[in-house]
Amino acid sequence: MAALTHPAATAFAARSRPGAADLVLRGLQWGVGAWRSSPADLHLAEGQTLALLGHNGAGKSALLDTLAGFLPARAGSLHLGGRELTHLPPEQRRIGYMFQRDALFPHWTVRRNLRFGRGAQAPLDALIDALDIGPWLDLLPGQLSGGQRQRVALARALVGAPDLLLLDEPFSAIDPESRPALRLTVAELLRQRGRPTVLVTHDPTDARLLGDQVGVLDNGRLLQTGLAQTVFERPADLRTARLTGVDNLWPLELLEPADAAPADMLRLGLNGQTVLVLPGRASAPPNALAARRCTVAVRAEHLQALRADTPPQDDAIDLDAELIDARCEGALWRLRCVLRCGLQAQAFALPAAWRSLDVRAGDALLLRLRPQDLHLLP
Ligand SMILES: Nc1ncnc2c1ncn2[C@@H]1O[C@H](COP(=O)(O)OP(=O)(O)OP(=O)(O)O)[C@@H](O)[C@H]1O
Numbered sequence: 001m002a003a004l005t006h007p008a009a010t011a012f013a014a015r016s017r018p019g020a021a022d023l024v025l026r027g028l029q030w031g032v033g034a035w036r037s038s039p040a041d042l043h044l045a046e047g048q049t050l051a052l053l054g055h056n057g058a059g060k061s062a063l064l065d066t067l068a069g070f071l072p073a074r075a076g077s078l079h080l081g082g083r084e085l086t087h088l089p090p091e092q093r094r095i096g097y098m099f100q101r102d103a104l105f106p107h108w109t110v111r112r113n114l115r116f117g118r119g120a121q122a123p124l125d126a127l128i129d130a131l132d133i134g135p136w137l138d139l140l141p142g143q144l145s146g147g148q149r150q151r152v153a154l155a156r157a158l159v160g161a162p163d164l165l166l167l168d169e170p171f172s173a174i175d176p177e178s179r180p181a182l183r184l185t186v187a188e189l190l191r192q193r194g195r196p197t198v199l200v201t202h203d204p205t206d207a208r209l210l211g212d213q214v215g216v217l218d219n220g221r222l223l224q225t226g227l228a229q230t231v232f233e234r235p236a237d238l239r240t241a242r243l244t245g246v247d248n249l250w251p252l253e254l255l256e257p258a259d260a261a262p263a264d265m266l267r268l269g270l271n272g273q274t275v276l277v278l279p280g281r282a283s284a285p286p287n288a289l290a291a292r293r294c295t296v297a298v299r300a301e302h303l304q305a306l307r308a309d310t311p312p313q314d315d316a317i318d319l320d321a322e323l324i325d326a327r328c329e330g331a332l333w334r335l336r337c338v339l340r341c342g343l344q345a346q347a348f349a350l351p352a353a354w355r356s357l358d359v360r361a362g363d364a365l366l367l368r369l370r371p372q373d374l375h376l377l378p
Contacts, residue, residue, distance in 0.1 A: 027076035037220030051211025096162030118160030146173035204245035
């Protein structure tokens with residue numbers, strides 16, 4: 001597998017055509033049959049990747065088909081590098097598209113598949129090297145595994161330096177061991193391409209790692225788009241929080257400040273009992289203040305599991321908890337706990353931290369978080 005800064009990837013990028021190529025959608029509506037999206041506006045700068053997250057049927061593939069010209073836009077416009085594409089046929093759009101199903105020609109070798117269309121004259125060596133597909137060039141797609149075919153399809157989408165790259169779940173058939181390395185290779189290829197990419201995924205890790213921007217699509221409506229960090233750390237609503245993989249979503253009531261507490265403290269609780277006290281009521285969404293309830297969103301990676309006797313620390317919020325169970329998930333342990341108020345909480349721990357905790361199911365723990373890692377949703 002090619003390394004993150006594989007020289008071949010650099011050479012491949014150097015041969016990509018230079019020039020501005022922003023993707024701009026203005027009130028674009030797309031649809032399949034009777035299904036139709038809401039209008040969407042978007043500006044994706046050259047070189048940026050938009051990772052689109054959404055449930056099944058949200059309209060992700062239909063959007064890619066519309067950008068590629070396989071489905072007609074129902075309304076609005078689509079510009080790429082200042083060129084209006086809205087009504088151009090697919091072959092005039094200079095778009096590389098990796099479909100959800102690899103769509104390689106089954107009776108052609110991998111080499112001939114790569115040489116099809118835009119790839120007829122394009123240099124291939126650097127791309128073949130970066131994606132590690134050299135050994136399969138003379139094989140037919142049917143002689144490859146699903147994951148191997150996906151890599152070839154990825155190369156075919158990238159060949160000839162398209163102005164816009166569309167990737168529909170590019171890693172869905174890649175085995176879990178190869179996925180992190182391939183993700184990094186692709187991230188580097190996309191970064192060096194200098195052209196926009198729209199990538200559809202169900203995996204928040206793909207979206208976080210590959211997306212400069214993240215868009216969350218729900219039944220044809222873009223709920224939130226923005227910098228990946230903003231969408232992941234500050235999801236606009238509950239659906240976005242779920243789609244971006246927030247594990248802890250605690251529905252809490254806004255309680256009156258306790259006696260003698262500063263008036264601007266925010267006291268959140270359950271059944272009248274205090275769960276969290278936060279500095280500053282300003283962090284609460286205005287409609288949550290009015291409704292006197294909100295959902296507290298905390299990513300599992302922001303909860304630090306500590307031994308129950310750990311001394312308190314300034315500016316940290318500590319929650320008493322009891323361990324339910326712990327499971328190894330690749331490089332991290334996922335700790336499932338129950339808070340004193342009865343709500344469940346999940347925290348990640350690195351293997352060394354998990355070992356040094358030395359706790360078992362039923363043992364007491366402290367879950368620590370920084371106030372800035374906690375986000376209140378209406
Ligand atoms: N051939 C079709 N005829 C009619 N409606 C369709 C057709 N294909 C898809 N749809 C509808 O269009 C909507 C958008 O489908 P689309 O395939 O874009 O969703 P998606 O977000 O890509 O889903 P998935 O994650 O399952 O691939 C869906 O609600 C679906 O019901």
